[in-house]
Amino acid sequence: MKKPELPELDRTVVLVGLMGAGKTCIGRRLAQALGLPFVDADTEIEAAAGCSIPEIFERFGEDEFRDGERRVMARLLEGEPHVLATGGGAFLNPETRALIRERAISIWLRADLQTLVARTARRDDRPLLKNGDARAKLQALADERYPVYAEADIAVDSSNGPPSVTTRRVLDALRTYLAAAPTARHEAST
Numbered sequence: 001m002k003k004p005e006l007p008e009l010d011r012t013v014v015l016v017g018l019m020g021a022g023k024t025c026i027g028r029r030l031a032q033a034l035g036l037p038f039v040d041a042d043t044e045i046e047a048a049a050g051c052s053i054p055e056i057f058e059r060f061g062e063d064e065f066r067d068g069e070r071r072v073m074a075r076l077l078e079g080e081p082h083v084l085a086t087g088g089g090a091f092l093n094p095e096t097r098a099l100i101r102e103r104a105i106s107i108w109l110r111a112d113l114q115t116l117v118a119r120t121a122r123r124d125d126r127p128l129l130k131n132g133d134a135r136a137k138l139q140a141l142a143d144e145r146y147p148v149y150a151e152a153d154i155a156v157d158s159s160n161g162p163p164s165v166t167t168r169r170v171l172d173a174l175r176t177y178l179a180a181a182p183t184a185r186h187e188a189s190t
């Protein structure tokens with residue numbers, strides 16, 4: 001059977017969602033499938049600051065981190081189309097959200113709590129999950145952020161199945177989204 005055509009993109013694709021939702025992992029695969037560069041916003045923030053995210057939180061506090069995140073996101077959204085994995089809090093900033101709405105297609109990777117707890121347990125460099133009950137913290141973040149993530153153009157479940165399956169789901173969802181409104185957002189913003 002013939003493979004479905006890959007969507008052609010004139011805009012950046014931005015992945016949003018909680019820590020552990022798979023933004024970086026799926027983002028890399030998606031970029032490869034679409035033939036676009038992959039950029040990880042957290043890595044860019046670290047490069048701009050010259051230190052790691054835990055160090056930024058420790059030395060300057062979360063507010064400074066958020067400010068740097070907003071600036072880096074604005075810079076990245078000015079560039080050529082690419083696949084951009086954001087840090088879990090980036091989409092919460094209204095300015096960043098407005099820029100994404102204007103210039104990109106946003107995809108919310110949504111996973112159930114159990115999956116998020118299991119995935120985030122593999123790393124210990126997330127300041128927001130340090131010291132205490134990671135499950136309770138993720139639940140509180142989900143309660144606070146899900147209504148905002150829900151503003152994304154597309155939502156895809158990333159809990160079940162391997163990354164290849166989630167990536168396929170994202171590509172299918174992108175195809176459907178572009179077929180329904182290929183240039184609507186573009187026209188609205190020009």
Ligand code: S3P
Pocket residue numbers: 017018019020023042053086087088089090125126127128
């Ligand atoms: C954060 C998520 C992290 C990182 C920082 C804050 C958040 O990125 O930006 O620790 O506020 O959810 P990942 O979502 O890539 O883990």
